[in-house]
Amino acid sequence: MAIEQPDMRVSIGPLHLQNPVMTASGTFGYGEEYGSLVNLHRLGAIIVKGISLRPRQGNPPPRIAETAAGMLNAIGLENVGLERFLAEKIPFLEGIETPLIVNILGDSVDDYQELAARLDGEEKVAALEVNISCPNVRHGGVAFGTDPEMAHAVTKAVRDHFSRPVIVKLSPNVTDITVIARAVEEAGADALSLINTVLGMAIDIEAEKPKLANVFGGLSGPAIKPIGLRMVWQAAESVSLPIIGIGGITTPEDAIEYLLAGACAIQVGTANFINPGATEEIIRGIGKHLTARGIDSVQELTGRARRR
Amino acid sequence: MAIEQPDMRVSIGPLHLQNPVMTASGTFGYGEEYGSLVNLHRLGAIIVKGISLRPRQGNPPPRIAETAAGMLNAIGLENVGLERFLAEKIPFLEGIETPLIVNILGDSVDDYQELAARLDGEEKVAALEVNISCPNVRHGGVAFGTDPEMAHAVTKAVRDHFSRPVIVKLSPNVTDITVIARAVEEAGADALSLINTVLGMAIDIEAEKPKLANVFGGLSGPAIKPIGLRMVWQAAESVSLPIIGIGGITTPEDAIEYLLAGACAIQVGTANFINPGATEEIIRGIGKHLTARGIDSVQELTGRARRR
Amino acid sequence: MRAYQQQAEIVRSEKLSDDIYRFTVNMADIAAGSKPGQFVMVRVAEGLDPLLRRPFSIHQVAKGGLVQILFKVVGRGTRALAGMQPGQQLDMLGPLGRGFAHDRPGQHYLVGGGIGIAPLLFLAKRMLKTVEPSAIRVLLGAATGTELDVLGEDFASLGIDVQLATEDGSLGEEGLVTELMASLPPGEGTVYACGPYPMLRVVAGISRKKGWECQVSLETMMACGLAACLGCAVLRRDMNGYVHACKDGPVFNADEVAWL
Amino acid sequence: MRAYQQQAEIVRSEKLSDDIYRFTVNMADIAAGSKPGQFVMVRVAEGLDPLLRRPFSIHQVAKGGLVQILFKVVGRGTRALAGMQPGQQLDMLGPLGRGFAHDRPGQHYLVGGGIGIAPLLFLAKRMLKTVEPSAIRVLLGAATGTELDVLGEDFASLGIDVQLATEDGSLGEEGLVTELMASLPPGEGTVYACGPYPMLRVVAGISRKKGWECQVSLETMMACGLAACLGCAVLRRDMNGYVHACKDGPVFNADEVAWL
Ligand SMILES: Cc1cc2nc3c(=O)[nH]c(=O)nc-3n(C[C@H](O)[C@H](O)[C@H](O)COP(=O)(O)OP(=O)(O)OC[C@H]3O[C@@H](n4cnc5c(N)ncnc54)[C@H](O)[C@@H]3O)c2cc1C
Ligand SMILES: Cc1cc2nc3c(=O)[nH]c(=O)nc-3n(C[C@H](O)[C@H](O)[C@H](O)COP(=O)(O)OP(=O)(O)OC[C@H]3O[C@@H](n4cnc5c(N)ncnc54)[C@H](O)[C@@H]3O)c2cc1C
Ligand SMILES: Cc1cc2nc3c(=O)[nH]c(=O)nc-3n(C[C@H](O)[C@H](O)[C@H](O)COP(=O)(O)O)c2cc1C
Numbered sequence A, B: 001m002a003i004e005q006p007d008m009r010v011s012i013g014p015l016h017l018q019n020p021v022m023t024a025s026g027t028f029g030y031g032e033e034y035g036s037l038v039n040l041h042r043l044g045a046i047i048v049k050g051i052s053l054r055p056r057q058g059n060p061p062p063r064i065a066e067t068a069a070g071m072l073n074a075i076g077l078e079n080v081g082l083e084r085f086l087a088e089k090i091p092f093l094e095g096i097e098t099p100l101i102v103n104i105l106g107d108s109v110d111d112y113q114e115l116a117a118r119l120d121g122e123e124k125v126a127a128l129e130v131n132i133s134c135p136n137v138r139h140g141g142v143a144f145g146t147d148p149e150m151a152h153a154v155t156k157a158v159r160d161h162f163s164r165p166v167i168v169k170l171s172p173n174v175t176d177i178t179v180i181a182r183a184v185e186e187a188g189a190d191a192l193s194l195i196n197t198v199l200g201m202a203i204d205i206e207a208e209k210p211k212l213a214n215v216f217g218g219l220s221g222p223a224i225k226p227i228g229l230r231m232v233w234q235a236a237e238s239v240s241l242p243i244i245g246i247g248g249i250t251t252p253e254d255a256i257e258y259l260l261a262g263a264c265a266i267q268v269g270t271a272n273f274i275n276p277g278a279t280e281e282i283i284r285g286i287g288k289h290l291t292a293r294g295i296d297s298v299q300e301l302t303g304r305a306r307r308r
Numbered sequence C, D: 001m002r003a004y005q006q007q008a009e010i011v012r013s014e015k016l017s018d019d020i021y022r023f024t025v026n027m028a029d030i031a032a033g034s035k036p037g038q039f040v041m042v043r044v045a046e047g048l049d050p051l052l053r054r055p056f057s058i059h060q061v062a063k064g065g066l067v068q069i070l071f072k073v074v075g076r077g078t079r080a081l082a083g084m085q086p087g088q089q090l091d092m093l094g095p096l097g098r099g100f101a102h103d104r105p106g107q108h109y110l111v112g113g114g115i116g117i118a119p120l121l122f123l124a125k126r127m128l129k130t131v132e133p134s135a136i137r138v139l140l141g142a143a144t145g146t147e148l149d150v151l152g153e154d155f156a157s158l159g160i161d162v163q164l165a166t167e168d169g170s171l172g173e174e175g176l177v178t179e180l181m182a183s184l185p186p187g188e189g190t191v192y193a194c195g196p197y198p199m200l201r202v203v204a205g206i207s208r209k210k211g212w213e214c215q216v217s218l219e220t221m222m223a224c225g226l227a228a229c230l231g232c233a234v235l236r237r238d239m240n241g242y243v244h245a246c247k248d249g250p251v252f253n254a255d256e257v258a259w260l
């Protein structure tokens, strides 16, 4: 019967993508790094390494450690800063038709607001993804993403200064993800991304000290998939915003799990390191799954496991 | 030099164990189940499946699912209930010299209090481990372990009705573990166990529904080790209670990581399923590590990575 | 009943069809006490992925401590297992669970569907120690003939009457194994069945009508195999609580459990 | 520079000592553009544990798209790799990073410690395309002789002067490879060094005193090898920010980085 290709297009609120597979911030550099390994034109969207107003050096090494089916990172948000991003990285990305989503981070609400205002002027930037897992320096270093009021404030500041879609990326290190999700929805976000990394650590028993110079780091990779899926499911139950699922997605099957849980699109993170071909394999695999089941459009998968 | 055996004894507050390796609740049945595979006399302590006042049937199947380097369970706290535990399970355990720690759970503060009072009369029970990850039916089903006031109330109720050591087992599904740890310390606990399982889920993409009948389940196994280690480290920084480390411990090296992070003893959970010999291998392996480094006593490992 | 954890050498690996393998493994401790219908929990990877052991029925026990398992590749664990070579060691745990009770009077009907045929060869051989081949009938079903031919011959060589059914008609009758049961005479007899859940439900129903006792081997998800995790719950017939497949089963009397 | 991801067949596996292996792998795309000092990222398991790729220097490139890696078993990943057999496929990513700049005047000193000798054979062979064997000297050190003898011969067969040092004195001089450097004449020359960090720090110090340029290949933890994860940070000489070993290195001029 269905010899036609299934429709892989998705809409994340006002953002339209040719397929639901994006690259997770911080795992795909500024796109260029994967240029010879991935057909960048095939991706749903490219999300670049988190950008701050000023360049950041990041944490001292060691910055990464391997764990069971996962990895810890404490890169410390090293990035080239907004100016160099605009001057050096955007030109390459302008040559790629795939929508560009810029992940932004700051130390204060003002930082986020200024980033939003500056990037509003950049046509290539299809949407912003606001990383609220960063510590708020004005409020004793507590992460924006763990306090609903701060999450609301950041979201609103970005919303008011950016005219295209605003996606807010939630931290999983909270008691109740739905409280943060609702705060962000109320503040006017167009979509949610979840999850960011789970706070963890590892110890070198020979040196008798933490493996990461920063002590703590963010856990990512297949190990956290059950946590990400659970949070996507919970968020899908409590807000009506479109949700982008992230966490441990390595295969098409993983991506489909997230869609069935309620995500309308997904991001591939750590898997890019293990298998640079992961994003393209996932796009193909989702297509095959739809064809095999006679499903016309990938959008029909969203939330299907929640309706049973 | 050190041809003597290192001293493997540990004290968890007023509780003295021949070595720091215990079995995690729910992963070792009532002890008897492993009787032919493990020399039960060699263990630091045996912690049995969580006991409630009345028997519980538990959740419908499927109750377990495998994940990357981990597993999900939604057993639903199935247990024989206090009466049958006392009548049928304690006699076997009385024949084992190893200290018995009973894990208890309830739907209300009263439940916990009654369990404590009843078990206080059982001499074989060396200590209680209070599982506060369960939902409080009187308070809208929010887990005791996610609210510092409720955690305090449960701890105090048990403390006031049990004369031997009270260990409180914390849930990792919170924004800030130190807040709960401090509440429990103030309420008079003798020690903390952490972590319990991390809330997660998995989806069967063929059936398009959650793999667990209960939708959500608790993630355990090597995948969560980085999370457990981080929480032990954080708790060790914020309270002065002895800490029992749990989460993904599968090898002697894993156990040593927890000790270095600040635990004075550890529990082996999911690893019992994969390798029934795990506890004994871990005891031997810690001993070898001490000997190789010329460390006299396992107690010297506790918190060593935090002092560098 | 005592369980053993053993490092056991793979002595022989046979590929019986595209996706069905038979391993012969040396594990004297486990072999000694094994009963038909019992199972082993096998560690399929040295690393942490896949993490959990996989349960497999004991397919045959031979002298010298050799045990066979017969398995079908259905996922990551069985795929990893299939790739293992003679000479390699397997971490085995067993024998586990409650097997078939075959001290019954009357006729014995061994009914297997798909890879569910695995425990029936061991059962038939044990039965032959006390009953005549003529008191045993074996009915086997599968999707296609390649899944059955070797096993069918194994039974036939014991002098037991074997009837085969395949869904594609490539071997024996075309159809389901349960259809073969229709022509059997009612009366005193016991059915020993193993296979997919929907098949077992039908087998239980037919047995009730024919007046046979019915023992079924049920598959559930299992983490420990030792009655410790309580993962392998099966709803009781009275819908009031659960029995556990690794301890109360995997072989249950069809009357003990609810058929959903 | 273009990187390739290739499924590459292991053509040959040699065990050179207790824990040192040399694999010959067929990967034409990666071989073609490789330069000495560059590396590949190898997936060591099919499952998810161990998860990350492991970096290995390109040890030799032969005709027909064959590439060799030389590695030492130090943990789970290298142990899994060592167990792989000819005929199996390896998922390889490369060539990656910035290699040695060997278009230098004067003497060339190739200094390797332990498994750090891996990239030096490829370097020596490339150098011989433009310089005489007499312009090259190779100094290799290891804990014991078995780690060096095969490699020492490989260099010697190129007509290059090789000096060996072992900590246990079982081959060459007893002592550290850095001690062999003392007797070399100062003046125009370049050191190409690879080995453990403490050794490289000493090599950098000696080179400075002797007036040689010094290039070092640094090992760091790496997740991607593609300048995407920013995990492989190395502190700059001016202590003001980081360079990245997978892109700016792994070969750095000793003056670029801080020596801690
Ligand atoms: C008591 C018992 C005896 C068994 N005997 C045999 C036997 O003799 N030969 C044989 O081939 N198989 C047997 N099985 C089934 C066998 O255990 C599963 O096929 C195997 O665990 C699948 O592992 P996998 O990693 O390849 O599949 P996975 O990738 O884990 O899963 C693939 C599919 O198999 C299902 N599955 C996974 N684990 C189990 C399980 N423990 N029980 C049932 N279904 C499962 C999953 O739900 C999924 O649909 C038995 C199961 C039980 C409980
Ligand atoms: C650019 C580069 C080139 C290399 N070339 C070679 C080579 O040609 N031959 C060779 O044998 N080794 C080489 N290494 C080192 C090799 O990558 C590590 O030995 C290997 O990754 C260890 O994997 P494992 O799983 O066996 O060890 P693990 O169990 O992961 O760790 C064992 C020990 O090795 C250390 N280690 C782990 N990963 C790395 C890493 N990426 N870099 C440095 N140390 C690490 C750990 O800190 C630990 O102390 C190179 C490393 C780099 C960065
Ligand atoms: C090395 C690394 C760097 C990351 N940097 C960022 C970042 O700059 N901004 C951000 O929002 N998330 C960042 N993340 C989080 C990922 O985008 C993603 O949310 C997380 O890794 C979970 O997905 P995964 O399991 O597929 O990797 C980073 C993750 C890794 C592993």
Ligand SMILES: Cc1cc2nc3c(=O)[nH]c(=O)nc-3n(C[C@H](O)[C@H](O)[C@H](O)COP(=O)(O)O)c2cc1C
Binding pocket: B024, B025, B026, B027, B049, B050, B051, B073, B075, B077, B103, B131, B169, B195, B196, B197, B219, B220, B221, B222, B224, B246, B247, B248, B249, B267, B268, B269, B270, B271, C229, C230
């Ligand atoms: C099947 C299963 C049942 C469990 N039952 C209980 C329980 O009854 N009470 C409790 O406090 N913890 C229970 N736990 C949690 C474990 O005791 C332990 O805290 C958790 O599994 C993390 O450790 P691990 O990674 O070593 O398994 C259970 C865990 C599993 C896997």
Ligand code: FES
Binding pocket: C221, C222, C223, C224, C225, C226, C227, C228, C229, C230, C231, C232, C244, C245, C246, C247
């Ligand atoms: S499998 Fe664990 S109780 Fe049955």
Ligand code: FES
Binding pocket: D221, D222, D223, D224, D225, D226, D227, D228, D229, D230, D231, D232, D244, D245, D246, D247
């Ligand atoms: S290893 Fe990822 S940036 Fe260098």
